[in-house]
Amino acid sequence: MEFFSQTYVALRGPTGAPQTAADTIGKLSDRLSPATLLADRRAAVLALKGLARDCKHDVGDRALPGLLEVLSNDAEVDAEIGKAVLETLNILCDVEEGLSTSKEVGFKHTDYVLANEKTVHILFALLGDSNFYTRLATLQYLSTLLQNRRQVVQSYFLKAPTGTGSVVSVLEDKREVIRNEAIMMVQGLISQSPDIQKVLAFEGAFEKLFNTVTQEGGVEGGAVANAALTCVDGLLRFNTSNQSYFRETPLPPVLCSLLLFPPSLQNRDSAPQEFALQFWDGQKQANATLVVGIIGMLIGTKGSSAQEASAFTRCLVEMALASNAPTPLKTQALRLLPSNLNFPLSEIVLTPYMPVPETNGEEWDRLEPASALDALTELALHGEYNGLESAKRIKEGLELRAAAVSVFENFVRKDEIKLAIVQAMLPTEDTGPSGVPMTPLLHALITPPSSTSSLDSASVTSTHLAALLFSHLLRSSPRAKSLARLITPPPASTHPEHGAGNFFVPADGAPPPPPPHPEFDDDEPPQTLLHILSENLSLSFLSRSRASTSDRESREWDRLVVGYLCLLSQWLWEDPESVRDFLDAGGFGVLVEPINQTSEVDSIVPALCAFLLGICYEFDREPGEITRTTIYPILSRLSVDTLVGRMARLREDDRFKAVGPDSVVLPYPSASYLQPSLKPETEDEGEIWFDWAFVDFWKSNYYTIQRGLSTEPDQLSSASGQNAETVMLVASLRDVIRNQSEEIERLQRQLKDRSSSQEDELIALKKQVDTLSSELQVSEERRRDTEKEQEDLLVLLDEVTSKRKRDKARLREAGQEVSEDEGDDDDDDDGNSE
Amino acid sequence: MSGITWHYVLKFIITGDAAVGKSSLLIRLTDQRFLANPDPTLGVEFGSKLITIPEEDKIVKLQCWDTAGTESFRSITRSYYRGAAGCLLVYDVTSRKSFTNTRSWLADVREHADPHLTCILVGNKVDLCEGDLNGRRREVPTEEAELWAKEEGLLFVEASAKSGQNVEDAFVRAASDILSKIRRGVFDDDRSPGVKLSKPNGDLALEQGRAKQACCS
Ligand SMILES: Nc1nc2c(ncn2[C@@H]2O[C@H](COP(=O)(O)OP(=O)(O)O)[C@@H](O)[C@H]2O)c(=O)[nH]1
Numbered sequence A: 001m002e003f004f005s006q007t008y009v010a011l012r013g014p015t016g017a018p019q020t021a022a023d024t025i026g027k028l029s030d031r032l033s034p035a036t037l038l039a040d041r042r043a044a045v046l047a048l049k050g051l052a053r054d055c056k057h058d059v060g061d062r063a064l065p066g067l068l069e070v071l072s073n074d075a076e077v078d079a080e081i082g083k084a085v086l087e088t089l090n091i092l093c094d095v096e097e098g099l100s101t102s103k104e105v106g107f108k109h110t111d112y113v114l115a116n117e118k119t120v121h122i123l124f125a126l127l128g129d130s131n132f133y134t135r136l137a138t139l140q141y142l143s144t145l146l147q148n149r150r151q152v153v154q155s156y157f158l159k160a161p162t163g164t165g166s167v168v169s170v171l172e173d174k175r176e177v178i179r180n181e182a183i184m185m186v187q188g189l190i191s192q193s194p195d196i197q198k199v200l201a202f203e204g205a206f207e208k209l210f211n212t213v214t215q216e217g218g219v220e221g222g223a224v225a226n227a228a229l230t231c232v233d234g235l236l237r238f239n240t241s242n243q244s245y246f247r248e249t250p251l252p253p254v255l256c257s258l259l260l261f262p263p264s265l266q267n268r269d270s271a272p273q274e275f276a277l278q279f280w281d282g283q284k285q286a287n288a289t290l291v292v293g294i295i296g297m298l299i300g301t302k303g304s305s306a307q308e309a310s311a312f313t314r315c316l317v318e319m320a321l322a323s324n325a326p327t328p329l330k331t332q333a334l335r336l337l338p339s340n341l342n343f344p345l346s347e348i349v350l351t352p353y354m355p356v357p358e359t360n361g362e363e364w365d366r367l368e369p370a371s372a373l374d375a376l377t378e379l380a381l382h383g384e385y386n387g388l389e390s391a392k393r394i395k396e397g398l399e400l401r402a403a404a405v406s407v408f409e410n411f412v413r414k415d416e417i418k419l420a421i422v423q424a425m426l427p428t429e430d431t432g433p434s435g436v437p438m439t440p441l442l443h444a445l446i447t448p449p450s451s452t453s454s455l456d457s458a459s460v461t462s463t464h465l466a467a468l469l470f471s472h473l474l475r476s477s478p479r480a481k482s483l484a485r486l487i488t489p490p491p492a493s494t495h496p497e498h499g500a501g502n503f504f505v506p507a508d509g510a511p512p513p514p515p516p517h518p519e520f521d522d523d524e525p526p527q528t529l530l531h532i533l534s535e536n537l538s539l540s541f542l543s544r545s546r547a548s549t550s551d552r553e554s555r556e557w558d559r560l561v562v563g564y565l566c567l568l569s570q571w572l573w574e575d576p577e578s579v580r581d582f583l584d585a586g587g588f589g590v591l592v593e594p595i596n597q598t599s600e601v602d603s604i605v606p607a608l609c610a611f612l613l614g615i616c617y618e619f620d621r622e623p624g625e626i627t628r629t630t631i632y633p634i635l636s637r638l639s640v641d642t643l644v645g646r647m648a649r650l651r652e653d654d655r656f657k658a659v660g661p662d663s664v665v666l667p668y669p670s671a672s673y674l675q676p677s678l679k680p681e682t683e684d685e686g687e688i689w690f691d692w693a694f695v696d697f698w699k700s701n702y703y704t705i706q707r708g709l710s711t712e713p714d715q716l717s718s719a720s721g722q723n724a725e726t727v728m729l730v731a732s733l734r735d736v737i738r739n740q741s742e743e744i745e746r747l748q749r750q751l752k753d754r755s756s757s758q759e760d761e762l763i764a765l766k767k768q769v770d771t772l773s774s775e776l777q778v779s780e781e782r783r784r785d786t787e788k789e790q791e792d793l794l795v796l797l798d799e800v801t802s803k804r805k806r807d808k809a810r811l812r813e814a815g816q817e818v819s820e821d822e823g824d825d826d827d828d829d830d831g832n833s834e
Numbered sequence B: 001m002s003g004i005t006w007h008y009v010l011k012f013i014i015t016g017d018a019a020v021g022k023s024s025l026l027i028r029l030t031d032q033r034f035l036a037n038p039d040p041t042l043g044v045e046f047g048s049k050l051i052t053i054p055e056e057d058k059i060v061k062l063q064c065w066d067t068a069g070t071e072s073f074r075s076i077t078r079s080y081y082r083g084a085a086g087c088l089l090v091y092d093v094t095s096r097k098s099f100t101n102t103r104s105w106l107a108d109v110r111e112h113a114d115p116h117l118t119c120i121l122v123g124n125k126v127d128l129c130e131g132d133l134n135g136r137r138r139e140v141p142t143e144e145a146e147l148w149a150k151e152e153g154l155l156f157v158e159a160s161a162k163s164g165q166n167v168e169d170a171f172v173r174a175a176s177d178i179l180s181k182i183r184r185g186v187f188d189d190d191r192s193p194g195v196k197l198s199k200p201n202g203d204l205a206l207e208q209g210r211a212k213q214a215c216c217s
């Protein structure tokens, strides 16, 4: 074969004497010149390829310029030489294999190749070549260059006369090997370059990539589907233009379909079982993680339609709360829910599932439908699958539960929702006090720590997480706090031990027997929640100090105490009435003791006790048995400096320091250097101490409390000037309101009196008017009658008079004498008056 | 997730020198806003809008790409030309240079775009010439641009992204022209790269992955 003979000649040298590698490489490099025959050049390239791995440095040194020339002149014409030269260059620029010196050489060669844009432009032009080997080797070489010096390649690509079209078309090359290689290359090409991302999207990269994903079997697909989804993610993330464009395509619903979730599922319809129950393995989980990540990115950025957002949210909610997806995927789904969650969690009905024991996850029981909100609360309180694995306290499981708590916090950020949930824990009018509802949250919260048997860590976690949930309901909501003061839970013992709500039963099983009707002791009023919590706190303090307690167990008691103290601090903050209730329940004494007996082991419990004590003092503003004046001397005896010192140590504790908005779960046992005997029970055991909301609350308020501790009892409020002012203002406004309302009451009374007496008068007057007017009418009538009579008489008189005149005239005519006296009456009168 | 409410999807590109107001025209079209100091890093370089073309009785979805950021490396802009049905070639009426440069932009378009691409020359920022009687700010006379557009077979309009004047009109005129080309059969079978006919229920009916059946007792 020509190739062998040529190489042989080159290696052996014309004289047959053995040569050094450097000599050979030099000779071969000379043959790369365009002056030699194509066949000779081809042979030389192949020979150099054979030497490239072992003599990377020398081959590069001598042959690189010639190789690049061959690439530029011959690769397009002769596929064989093209493939060989590309592969040789790839070896020379490779930085993956070998010693660090070899890597350095790889970078050096890369920089030489990338000294100008020429080679990169040739490579993108070669992508248009349909020859299998040319295309494949070009893609591989581009990937190598991108991996070594991404930004340089990208800037050359942006100036390449051709390229984008062929890049997108190789994404749908029918030959799988090429298509897969293209996806890998594009991953590098688009990385952190919005301009390249945009132009590839314009050229239809989304459609091509989704075609690949579906052809590969969606999330069931292997590494190729994974790479294609990674590309989709890369085109979208941090690129608002591409996100807007993507939303215009028919592709967003396909994301749901890839997870087997029907994108147009109505709120009233339930998710299909083929979505809820799937077989999962590592590859599928990795693929689904990418899909869920893209969905989360799209709902987390503005511009999605309400319809799209609601489908995506539903998909994530279903996956997290009612599916058998792997735990980390569920956690991811919850974390990606939009931070201003606007989803009707309490209206969506889910069907949760439970694995049938001993079936290795192959058979599942369908449980009673539950609202998404109930399922979320249940998940936080007890963990996945009704608390099946919660005793083990695996870190992953705790992460999921912490994520559920965050979603709950997010969901109840509106006051109305807080109030509605707290209200549901109060007796309604028609049930009366005996029908006090026991919600799963309330049940987990008040479950007393068992003081006899050793502590059940699953139940500690439930109570602790219940305290976190409950504090989200109360924090900075005065109205929720005052409602919560009225909660009087029924005795916890009357309820099943594992206080899950009764919606969590298998659909085909009978519901559990109703709890026996709680017997109320008529003498004692039912205890309030605040009272129960302070009792449980006291109980926990007692138990943790028992000598027989192991290190591990005493740590659990600490955790419980921390849970109660954090909740109480947030509850009593700025709420004098709750402070009053807590003090009346004997809370003060409970706090004082632990502050005094501090051990090296534990700094967070005394710190939190001091803080809560400070809150009690600061907000003890309601009249009662224990006033600020009572507390003040005790504070002095404990010494304010000591209290401040105790508080300061919290910030140094790893269990507090390590908490961030998204990192609540710590590996067990964190900050354990003080208790070397502590060992995790399982390899990946985790634990929770604080959530971010509390850390935030503490950081913004501890200073106010610290300064408040040294204020005189009669001083209105503490240090923080503004706060003092506010309290004073509120107090004076309260006075004003009280005075005003008294005044209003008085005026109203007067008004009422007055108006009633006026009414009587009015009635009397009316009556008078009535009689008067009827009298008037009678007299009027009478007057009218008289008038008429008079008139008649006058008429009669007139008639008589004229008759007399006529008669007299007639008599005169008849010559009889008639007296004139009457006829001259008037004249006579005048005369008479003279 | 989306019903079909338009007859055609038309891909548009907006091109021209930096700072002539390409981004501003796009934002004016899609959001009816104007930003005096647009943040160039904001990257709002895609927008879409439904417009009605009364004389064709059609609803058209315009998908517009602002080729921003690529002014300095022209080459990649060419990729956009190939895939577009319409092009807004923008200059700034107060910048002679931006007008002169439209010649080379046009040459690029001619070289790389579909021959039937509709191009409208847009003289932006006319608001700056208002009440400017002696034309101190204006550097490109309307008549000159209009004449050149006619010679080159381009549509022409003067507009202002700031006041909104003629902005939508520019797109509507270009879109009508494309629709009339479609009607006259200039494109064979909607084959213009930038034109898509909306199909009834045009969802990509992607087959679901072969999910193995899980069992439920
Ligand atoms: N007065 C006025 N200014 C404009 C107009 N359009 C854009 N501008 C301004 O011109 C500058 C460049 O605009 P921009 O949209 O970023 O240009 P682009 O680089 O082509 O995208 C910005 O300060 C805009 O506020 C217009 O119609 N009138």
Ligand SMILES: [Mg+2]
Residues within 6 Å of the ligand: B022, B023, B024, B040, B066, B068, B069
């Ligand atoms: Mg711009």
